[in-house]
Amino acid sequence: MMRIFFIVLLWFITFSSFATSIKQIVSIETGTGKLEGTLLTPDDVKDSKIVALIIAGSGPTDRDGNNPSMTNNSLKMLADELAKVGISSLRYDKRGIGKSKSSGLKEIDLRFDNYIDDASHWVEYLNNLSRFNKIVVIGHSEGSLIGMVVSQQKDVDKFISIxxxxxxxxxxxxxxxxxxxxxxxxxxxxxxxxxLQGETVENVPEFLNSLFRPSVQPYMISWFKYDPQKEISKLNKPVLIIQGSTDIQVGLMDADKLAAANKKADKVVIKEMNHIFKEATLDKQANYQTYNQPDLPIKPELVKVISEFILN
Incomplete structure (x- = not known):
């Protein structure tokens, strides 16, 4: 019995020695509820002073990049891979989602600015941790626009749009x-x-109600106020714009517009990478199939490009 115990103990010690990161569940209060996230820190890089705040895209998206209709683990994989190259990260469930469910607002009360404020609070949280001296914001999809606005504050050192x-x-x-x-x-x-003029519309045709229902109009009005080109042009700090060549949700033209608005920004196009960082073709059916393949790895070029930008 003692021999079996010793073998199990030895296996545990050996397995632990190959662990690549330390996971810590963290939370902040918003005034309307708690937001919860995961702080991932490399365990073999004791002097790592850089942390990336990862902001998810639109819809009911959690810290791992998943929502009720799809599981792809894109943001979790990104955080895991960054940890392997010595970069800490914090990703979080959006308000009303996952462990941040308590901070959810009624649809009619939700504003785009709520998401901006949430990300700003996370930057403040990271800034108060003495272990980090540089904060990089990584915004994916809708999170890119949120990240642009948040990165205008002085506590952010670099910004990455994906x-x-x-x-x-x-x-x-x-x-x-x-x-x-x-x-x-x-x-x-x-x-x-x-x-666009800031006015709501009472009588919406029934066939357009799912898009323009009265309860979502205040959110749309608040969202329409922000122009990505104007916001990214305000960033006087290192900026990296990443776009996948097989992204069928956001196109190469979008990356071109962002790069034109900020002449100092670096732009990188990753071949055969789709919207959720997975390898895919332009065939819509095959491309969307990857959105529900949680074990399909993200493109390694993405991690290489991001880590080089952050560490240099």
């Missing part, structure tokens, strides 16, 4: 609706115009 939109969201919506039957764009254009 698959960030290069134009205001109302323009993107108009482009997407233009591919629908003419009646859709005819009925939606006046609504978008009013929302």
């Amino acid at each position: 698959a960030g939109s290069g134009q205001p969201i109302d323009q993107t919506i108009r482009e997407q609706l233009a591919a629908q039957p003419p009646v859709v764009i005819e009925q939606s254009t006046p609504i978008l115009d009013k929302l």
